[in-house]
Amino acid sequence: DAKTTQPPSMDCAEGRAANLPCNHSTISGNEYVYWYRQIHSQGPQYIIHGLKNNETNEMASLIITEDRKSSTLILPHATLRDTAVYYCIVSSAVGAGNNRKLIWGLGTSLAVNP
Amino acid sequence: GAVVSQHPSWVICKSGTSVKIECRSLDFQATTMFWYRQFPKQSLMLMATSNEGSKATYEQGVEKDKFLINHASLTLSTLTVTSAHPEDSSFYICSALRSGAHTQYFGPGTRLTVL
Numbered sequence: 001d002a003k004t005t006q007p008p009s010m011d012c013a014e015g016r017a018a019n020l021p022c023n024h025s026t027i028s029g030n031e032y033v034y035w036y037r038q039i040h041s042q043g044p045q046y047i048i049h050g051l052k053n054n055e056t057n058e059m060a061s062l063i064i065t066e067d068r069k070s071s072t073l074i075l076p077h078a079t080l081r082d083t084a085v086y087y088c089i090v091s092s093a094v095g096a097g098n099n100r101k102l103i104w105g106l107g108t109s110l111a112v113n114p
Numbered sequence: 115g116a117v118v119s120q121h122p123s124w125v126i127c128k129s130g131t132s133v134k135i136e137c138r139s140l141d142f143q144a145t146t147m148f149w150y151r152q153f154p155k156q157s158l159m160l161m162a163t164s165n166e167g168s169k170a171t172y173e174q175g176v177e178k179d180k181f182l183i184n185h186a187s188l189t190l191s192t193l194t195v196t197s198a199h200p201e202d203s204s205f206y207i208c209s210a211l212r213s214g215a216h217t218q219y220f221g222p223g224t225r226l227t228v229l
Contacts, residue, residue, distance in 0.1 A: 032216065036220075041225075042222055043120075044220045046116075102158075
């Protein structure tokens with residue numbers, strides 16, 4: 001079973017920030033938080049990951065709470081092309097292949113509206 | 115960087131035939147590759163983990179004799195669906211992980227339809 005909980009769907013107006021929450025209350029010390037998204041009928045696309053510090057890249061920002069039990073993915077200026085299912089996953093970042101597997105929940109279906 | 119390709123992107127086959135799907139990491143060496151399948155309106159389900167040069171590790175409920183995985187090189191893994199049946203129709207996706215790296219990169223997926 002997935003170790004994360006996300007709202008099933010969200011809406012966002014084009015040009016506004018999209019804030020996608022994720023709960024991962026059972027996260028362990030060596031597990032990272034990863035965010036991927038999947039546009040319809042395509043393979044997932046990596047967005048960002050973090051351990052405990054906030055992270056930012058060209059796509060998004062990741063805010064992780066101090067207790068690491070939840071996080072928020074922020075798309076600062078959402079566009080129509082950001083419409084996708086967003087997945088929050090926790091997984092170990094060390095060890096052999098089988099320790100690195102990603103268990104996928106149902107994610108959040110984000111609709112960016114004009 | 116970190117591009118993963120899959121071939122073919124879609125395939126239609128008759129029931130009882132076998133289908134091979136290739137997954138290639140184009141610009142990095144992948145010590146580990148993962149195979150997933152996804153049914154309509156569902157999430158990705160991990161089928162197996164494949165390490166270069168060794169046997170794949172299959173998830174519970176996935177038949178290893180039906181879904182043959184070969185990871186013969188650091189840039190290529192193949193999934194063969196043997197004796198395919200209509201219930202095997204699905205979207206098959208691979209991902210690749212570089213040694214020492216954090217992130218899995220995904221291929222574009224292969225849509226399999228078994229008639």
